[in-house]
Amino acid sequence: MPIFPAPIEKLIEDLKKLPGIGPKSAQRIVFHLLKAPAEQVSALSLSLQEMKRSVGRCRRCNYFAVGELCHFCADPNRSHAVVCVVEEPSAILPVEKSGEFKGMYHVLMGSLSPVHGVSAEDLQVDGLLERIREGGVEEVIIATNPTMDGEATALYLYRLIKPLGCRVTRIGMGIPVGGDLEYADEVTLARALIGRRDLS
């Protein structure tokens, strides 16, 4: 016999499908919601539907958008001359938070991964190449992850974009700020040494 009434068991099951939510936290959330005002629960229920209904992809860069263009592509104050290429929409958040970038984005929706069966056709690259061919793009910063797949994707993009006469750069790799050399792995340290800069 289940310990909770069916509607509670059902909600626990649905919550457990979410990332980072196990049986214990699902149960904790349900107990919280049982005590919470009905308005809070219906607000959450509505937000879920509304998000799924209204949020699509930007026609130009694949980032989340309500309508045709995302608010980066639609922003007249941002430069169209530099495009930062990321694997997933979630990677845009840290780039924005750095405060160092005021250009456009392009989301590949993945990275080349023979292991996971992701090949070049699965990536969203055509739109990026088209934007470059249309002119106005001076630099493409490749900000794919510093992993084997991300590196392979960076090289693949470099070979596609370079012939179009555009500057192609890769984000710097090395010791994270605040990190400790003692705990740095050898590959990161090798990258940090290759990427050394003159002090001025």
Add this chain to the structure above:
Amino acid sequence: MPIFPAPIEKLIEDLKKLPGIGPKSAQRIVFHLLKAPAEQVSALSLSLQEMKRSVGRCRRCNYFAVGELCHFCADPNRSHAVVCVVEEPSAILPVEKSGEFKGMYHVLMGSLSPVHGVSAEDLQVDGLLERIREGGVEEVIIATNPTMDGEATALYLYRLIKPLGCRVTRIGMGIPVGGDLEYADEVTLARALIGRRDLS
């Protein structure tokens, strides 16, 4: 400028109100739901509404119920002679899992707590006393938490119930099974010594 479209920001805000969900996990859940099939999201949204709409309190013991009585009170195979008293509905789960109890429950909906301003009037005790007065209850097991508030509540209930001619017991306290004496605190160990049993 927010980094995400408004419906995403709204959902993140609503999710952050749930226990154990911070900004990072809220964002992770939203990214997951953006990729998930629309059916999964509407199922979750519906489960939330349905749970809040249909689940109330058992008229007799205050546990969660769809309808008048919870499935413990409505179960003809459980004994009405023993009532286990707990502070919160969530405490019933571990008692059930122990497999050692086949009686009825009573949920107090809290514990006496001068610090948090919870006094005797705030607890759901009348229903329990009424059940005992009606007859048929032979033993009340007080399973409030082994905290100062839980102990005070146990003593308070003992004084109310004992005069009604019913056996009143308290769950055993001591070293948890699988625990290590080396790490036991002195209060728990004192309880374990007081609660010692003859080996047979």
